[in-house]
Amino acid sequence: MNRTLVNRVANAVLYEGYILYPYRPSVKNRHRWTFGGLYPQAYCRHQNGSDASRNQTECLVQGNAETTLNITIRYLHLLERTVGKLDQPLTDWQDGRELPFQPVESLRIGDEIFHTWQEAEERQIELASVALKDIESRPALKKFAFPGRRWVEPLCEPGGQIAGMLVRRQQAIEGAIEIKGAKAGDGWKITLGVMNQTSLDESLRTNRDEALLHSLVSPHAILGVSHGDFVSLLDPPEPFSAAAADCRNIGTWPVLVGEAGASDTMLSSPIILYDYPQIAPESPGDLFDGTEIDEILTLRILTLTEEEKRAAAGVDIRARDLLARTNALAQEQLLSLHGTLRSVQPSSVEDA
DSSP states (O other), X not given: OOHHHHHHHHHHHHTTTSSTTTOOTTSTTOSOOOSSOBOOHHHHHTTTTSSBSEEEEEEEEEEEEEEEEEEEEEEEEEEEEEEEEEEEEESOOOTTOOOOOEEESEEEETTEEEEXXXXXXXXXXXXXXXXXXXXXXXXXXXXXXXXXEEEEEEEEOTTSOEEEEEXXXXXXXEEEEEEEEEEETTEEEEEEEEEEOOOOOGGGTTOHHHXXXXXXXXXXXXXXXXXXXXXXXXXXXXXXXXXXXXXXXXXXXXXXXXXXXXXXXXXXXXXXXXXXXOOOTTOOSOOSOTTOOHHHHHHHHHTSOHHHHHHHHTTOHHHHHHHHHHHTOOHHHHHHTSSOOOOOOOOSSOOO
């Protein structure tokens, strides 16, 4: 497995729409758009089926008694960030102590602006060395849990005085991963389910913002195989065409990833991709848009005013890095984003 290549594509899926343009509180589309979110079951029941608490991946493997799978589930765990202003600046602070503050939508500290907003933390769950022969007779089940927490960070003026606080609150998430196998012609059909099993208070079951804090955001799976090969569902060989058509994928879609021709890794993504997707080599860095329309997004970022850039930088450290990277692009890097032609397909129509 070329893990570097796989991770670049997986990260594009993970952060699709996270900071696009980039988002900030003053613009219309200030809420992040993410794909394939898995919400608490109690919340989903109130939405009449518009949101899901479970997804399902089905794919095919050519293997034998020696074949094993390793599976990685990744998602974003959101957290709520509140900006607080102190009544009087302080010069002394004990690490971890929360000071009395007044919640505000934004606070300027020196040249920086900090906003009440949401952030995200990457989560990863590993299932290693699952043997096909074992999951045929009994599905493998792995439960996972990440506890809630609350922590604070002081905001200091250039002179060193503490003028505000960042208070972060993260809600607990619980879930389960189930994997089972069944013979399918000359191979195996693998069924992978990821479930959000987080309990939710009755008062929160209709509140989308609160439900998001208990959700798996942009979940996806990286599946690896040893002593076997994955089968493309987009272009299966003839012996597997019927079994491929029988695979049922819900909220996610598996494609081969890595170097072209490799068959040891699949990415099951909530965004529909083709086999062996790649990030454009001209891309100067993450733009948080999986379609990688780098030139348009870069030019859009460069049109932001200095005040808009300060506002965006106060949203997230990734936004600050994106702005700094974009502002530092050389002219030749900008030109390399324009007019790249990937391939030319021969015409099937003869010239008249």
